[in-house]
Amino acid sequence: MGPRRHARHGLSPGLKGDGRHLLRVRVVAVCVSLFAFGCGETVTGPGDVTDVFWSLEFLQRADSAVMGPPRTGAFTVRFRDDGRLEVHADCNGCGGDYQLFGAALTVGPLACTRAFCPSAPLDTEFVSLIEAATRVEVTRDTLVLRSAAGLVRFKH
Numbered sequence: 001m002g003p004r005r006h007a008r009h010g011l012s013p014g015l016k017g018d019g020r021h022l023l024r025v026r027v028v029a030v031c032v033s034l035f036a037f038g039c040g041e042t043v044t045g046p047g048d049v050t051d052v053f054w055s056l057e058f059l060q061r062a063d064s065a066v067m068g069p070p071r072t073g074a075f076t077v078r079f080r081d082d083g084r085l086e087v088h089a090d091c092n093g094c095g096g097d098y099q100l101f102g103a104a105l106t107v108g109p110l111a112c113t114r115a116f117c118p119s120a121p122l123d124t125e126f127v128s129l130i131e132a133a134t135r136v137e138v139t140r141d142t143l144v145l146r147s148a149a150g151l152v153r154f155k156h
Contacts, residue, residue, distance in 0.1 A: 047081075048138045049079045049100065049136060049138055049143060050079045050080060050081040051078070051079075051080065051081055052078065052079075052143075052156045053076050053077075053078050053156060054076060054077045054078065054143045054154035054155070054156050055069075055072060055073055055075070055076050055154055055155055055156065056068075056069045056074075056075035056076065056126065056152065056153075056154055057069075057142075057153045057154055057155050058152075058153050059122075059125065059126060059129055059150060059151065059152045059153070060150050060151050060152075060153075061125070061129075061149070061150040062148060062149050062150045067122055067125070069119075069122070070090075070118070070119045070122070074088070074090045074119065075088065075089055075090060075122075075123075075126055076088040076154075077130065077143075077154065079098060079100070083097055083098060083099065084096070084097060084098070085097065085098045085107060085110070085130075087110060087112070087126075087127060087130060089112065089117070089123040089124075089126050089127050090117035090118070090119040090122070090123040091113075091115045091117040091118070091123070092112050092113045092114065092115055092117060092123055092127075093112065093113050094110040094111060094112035094113075094127055095110065095111055096108045096109055096110040096111060096131075100136060103135055103136050103137065104134065104135065104136075105133050105134055105135060105136045105145065106134070107130060107131050107132075107133055109131065110127055110130065110131055112127060126152065128149065129145070129147065129149055129150050129151070129152045130145060130152060132147035132148070132149040132150075133145035133146060133147045133152070134146065134147050134148075135147070141155055141156050142154065142155055143155075143156070
């Protein structure tokens, strides 16, 4: 036979206190998650990101490797209010469509020039992370694009 269960909590008699502690830990974890999730998401509409030239501050891959631009202004994005996205990836220019609904982002395939840039392979990683982006966070002068592949952080 297995261990006896406490009728009220469904726990073994010696674990009553641990069950309440686990419940408190879960409640705190949910509250912290909701707070953290909501902090960066102040996007109220496309007007929060459109017609601003956003300059790369850094990108972070899913493996946590962080890379900054070799020089300021070499990596930029601009979300136009007509649903077009302009990307400057060092010596290459890219363009494509995007859709933004609140914090949810969809970026269509970007058509890019194919020059070999001094920053390679940063330019291709930068474009790949933008194409993969599914979430947008805007706070004051900062824009963050997130995906399972990593994140890209911009300033304006």
